Amino acid sequence: MSTPSTNPLTAGTSRLIPLNHALPWIIAAVALVLLPVIFDSRSALTIMNQMAITIVFALAYNMLLGQGGMLSFGHAVYMGLGGFFSMHVMNWMSVDPWLPLPVLPIFGGLFGLLFAFLIGWFSTRRAGTTFAMISLGVGQLVASLSIIIVIFFGGEEGISGNRTEMLPFFGLDFGQQIEVYYLTAVWLLIAALGMFLYSRTPMGRLANAVRDNEERAEFLGYSQRNVRWISFCASGFFAGIAGALFAINFEILTEENLNLATSGTILLVTFLGGVGFFIGPIIGAIVFTLLQTVLSLHTDIWALYVGILFVATVMFFPFGLTGLLALHVLPWKLGKIGYLAKPYAKMIVPALALVLSAAAVLEILFHVRHAGRGENEMTIYWTTFDSHSPLPLILGIVVAVVSAYALAKLAPGLKAAWDEATTMREAGQ
Amino acid sequence: MSLFIVNILDGLVTGLLLFMLCSGLTLIFSMMGVLNFAHASFYMLGAYFAYQISLFAGFWVGLIVAPIIVGVMGALIERYGLRRVHQYGHVPELIFTFGLALLIEEFVQFFWGRQQVPYNPPAALDFTAFAIAGNTFPAYKVFMIFMAIGLFLVLLYILTRTRIGMTIQAALSYPETVQNLGHNVPMVFMGVFGVGTAMAGLAGVIAGPVMGTFPGMAFTLGAIVFVCIVVGGLGSLWGALVASLLIGWIQTFAASYNLRMEDLLVWLGFEKPMLMWESAWQDLWTLTLPQVGPILPYLLMVIVLVVRPQGLFGKRET
């Protein structure tokens, strides 16, 4: 029999946060403080808030997908319900203010937890496809009911509130975006740290065990169902916090916060970032929010690009953007990262040329098909030309083909360098 | 009573249409273990291709050619996309098809725009087949019913009576053994995926003129198709048929009969609030069956999954 100290499931708990693990958190905190100094416009703050909310939600989602191996198509429900409840609390507080705004996310979290507890009771009995399909069904049910139950959800218009009417918090009424930013940033740190620590607890490790082999975990005496249920509740709690932060930032909640599209988006975000890493959803949320808000200002077909990026990620980097970065850890540790510099430098020009020219071809085709008659002139990459003349299109295709060919030619070189950089052998052997 | 018969027929049309999608999806699932989220997108592609072809060559050419194009596309996507992702496991596979669904919708908008395209039934079928108590039944819907039944019979015949069907059934249960016997299982997979998507394409070709051909047509149907195969039991052709018809009828009857929660509550002995707009239960009191009709399939799915996770006709759990 193993004593607690040698039990592999609890061995990690003696040192919850080693010093070298604290460093990223300190850097993150400093970055969060400094970001608004650089990006001080209201819209930048709004986008950063949106990013922070997506990060919390994506991290909560990854507690299921990455750590627990549970694929959910309806996780927006817990964020949304947490948000709706927080909004009601906010409205009650405007009538009789006795709580300040910064505690609101706790209420959102508790409500998310409550619903995760109730729904998890039957949905976590099985894993795999059954769980996924129940989550889809519940997601659709709650989203549709939100239109029907007007008294709680406000119907299609949703419910709104005013965050400045709660009890002032040390003289702050959170009317300005910058105040909301710091409130969100603090909660982002709290929630992210909470989820990180949770993944280090025996419970978090058990979720991994059940994900990898539910039968073996069951034989060890742990009910796989209870492990899933508890993970589900924890995930619902943090999703609820994200919902409350949404309520604070946007002061409105609608059916959109509950529906299938939102649930699908968070799956996309998490996967894009990489499900196998704690930091994955964070990177995914940052990249996706930027794509969604900034790219859509530049082009009407932004969703097409996001779709292509997503499919390409699944096909070529199934461990997400973080997985791509993580591949470089081994060469780095071996001190051979320099081996990759040369092939990368060679490839960067054709790679960029391929992406830009392919995008140009799509933009030209789209312009030809959808612009008004007589509006033949279009501008991309600071160049204005006639989109209906074949020359730019041919040029774009030629550049794309040539750079793709160059990439294909350079690929063996990269592979060789990669093999070299990831093996223990000394150079030249 | 006549309205009841009309509703039975309408539900049959909806259900059989669902079945044309479900049959392909459930074959793909039971063979490859992948829930193809993009299945309804192939249905949409079928409708759009058929529309494009019908502009030049008429409806009937589109009926034949469009499903073939969709099937070839499906096979290519299996060969060069799905097979690659397959090695990473089922979740990335599912996510791949999910991304594919988004991408197909974007591509459709890219080429055909965002509006509904005027894709209409052929003139030869544009007449009233019969009428029951003033309710007309278009010939095109009769055609839909026969197409779907024909497809089902062909599928059943191929799966149970032909050598290829035997191989498919065997590959379903014991892929490795079948491979060792010298069959090219990856080829079978590609074929099944191609045929499954072609059937979805065919469903799109014949449903497009009735249900409307627009970029959102896949999204509205996609989730319902999942409900059908999950309720029927993943991998069961009969289950898919029964569940499709069941859901077709549920939706039709729920939309037709204006049952009110108010009547039920009064019958149960509750007292109707005098000032409805002040009651906390106003939404419950004013609820009607058509309001909740479209969500009934999801409710059914959740209940079935909780009570019987393998579905009504499924033999194994997933």
Add this chain to the structure above:
Amino acid sequence: MKSLKKFALGMAVAGLAATAASAETVKIAYIDPLSGPFAATGTNGLHQYEFAADKLVNEKGGVLDGQMFEIVPFDNKISPKESLIQLQVAIDQGIRYVVQGNSSGVANALTDAIAKHNNRNPDDRVLFLNYSAVDPALTNEKCNFWHFRFDAHADMKMDALTDVMAENEDLEKVYVIGQDYSFGKAVASAAVRMLAAKRPDVEIVGNELHPIGKVQDFTPYARKIVSSGADAMITGNWGSDMLGLGKAVIENGFSGPIYTYYGAADGITAAFGETGVGSLKLVAEGGNNPPSKEAAQDYIRAFKEKYPDGNISQARITNVIEMLAMAVNEAGTATDVVAVANALEGMEFTDSLWSDNPMVMRADDHQLIQEVHIYGHVPVEAPFDFDNSGYGLKYENSIVNAGADLPTTCEMERP
């Protein structure tokens, strides 16, 4: 593609460049769906705005001392959340005027957010010019000083519609059906209330709501409507719900009038084609087809020349542009939105294109009182048809100052 400009916008988003309000142009943010399922309507609206700004303001020398109107598009993906983000981006670019119309849910989110923003940031206030969201609440209990509505709201249109219906002696049974959300409910309750007042003998044989955007096949609804023996039906449906319902009902042999709010343009007119003639009706503001004024005919011809696939489907868009230009000139400033709002408030206006009857922006609730027409779906010669289908809308009845006598519950707080 105005990519350079958009790039500059992107820089502003990233906070790298703080764009101040330009003295040369009056920027108007167009926050509506430009991608996703409702993008067709949104894109067509954008074209109408850009065209109206060019033809009606810029080509006539602009406003004040030659400032030009510039429409800056923002894609809100018809999501309230995205709309609020885009609103912040717009405000950061120094934009003072926001136009939006698709979805009352979005309008509701925007009017609420703009009122809060203006209270919290008195230095850069914005005006919300709502050109199409017709939930009556927006100029009633949810009204505020910063919101102006240029379309007749659902109750006003229903008032006009029921005036016309009341004159139909043969009318006995009416079926009301709509989407299950605030606007659909507003239409239904107004129809029941007003028909009861104007024609107590008319029986409402059906009054129901169906889920919005989720019904794939409207045949069962059509069966029910035909079986009810209704002579006429009223629906506030739009988009694919309008098309699906209308087609199913006509296909099933319903021959009475179908009174709609949004049963035209954006592919709907083309899809109905010949089958809609005689039954499809629409209540809206705007001009006849072809318009009576030569200027309006030229305007439409020029628009169709530029956007062959587009429609001039919203006369109110030109009203927004013309009235805003008038208000800016009257206020003598484009940057002080309180002055502009005061100029708009109570403004009397006769548009240069569609109507001969003057309209007034009612001061009590910032609701434009205007003439409303009941149109019929009939063959119309190009280019005055919709969707290049050979079919379009013609006047059947006109109600001057529609709904002007409807009371408003608005309690406006002025700055």
